[in-house]
Amino acid sequence: MKSLTSILVLFLISFSINAQEFKFEKETINYGKINKGADGERIFTFTNIGDQPIIIKRIQSSCGCTVPKKPEKPIMPGEKGEIKVSYDTKRVGGFSKSITIFSNATEAIKVLRIKGIISNGVSLEKEKSMLSNSEI
Template identity: 60%
Template sequence: MKTVIALLFIGAISLTAKAQEFKFENETINYGKIAVGSDGKRVFEFTNVGDQPLIISSVRSSCGCTIPKKPKDPIMPGKKGEIEVSYNTKRIGGFTKNITIFSNAKKQERKVITIKGYVAKEIVPEKEKSMMSSEASK
């Protein structure tokens, strides 16, 4: 009898645990090495894998140099949504910034995603690098 009650309890928990949830394609976006002033906009895509509408109440970044943009409308079950992030690429050097998402997801009301990369003063295209190295070997 105790086993039957325990199994019913576990089954009830697993049915309700899926209410509103989201799954990201990637939780980290690596910009790689980019040039100063280049386009700092990237998009995180996610899917509402729950059975209720997912509402993102706010999105905050760990720094003023990163501006996130949340979806305006609820994301319906099975549908995709996007979090747009813009990084200020006028700051030279490496960066790792966290973006915290606040939502009505049952398992994870707060979700952290990350952007990282390196802003270089100047990037030499691969074609020019090969030309420069062949001239240097002469």
């Protein structure tokens, strides 16, 4: 009987420990091909699918060119939360960066990614516009 009680207690403890979970709509955001100096802010949206509040303790990016912003308040069960990420689009070329989230969720460390290509070129539409304006 003691062993059955011990197993039951361990099961309840492990269940309550795993009660905080979140589900991201996307774990990778692809900026695609964007122009130098374009808006580099993107948002990762998630939902607390557990039965306890999720507290994001901190977020760390893989380099200084990526600045994440965490929610300040706990995300209650069933609620949505956002993590804003700003990438420095003044750096021309391809990029692939990671954002590591530290929280009280079941998966205490979660890695999200951003990627894309920053182009230095002027688009054909801008060139056509510049040419047509110079003819006037």
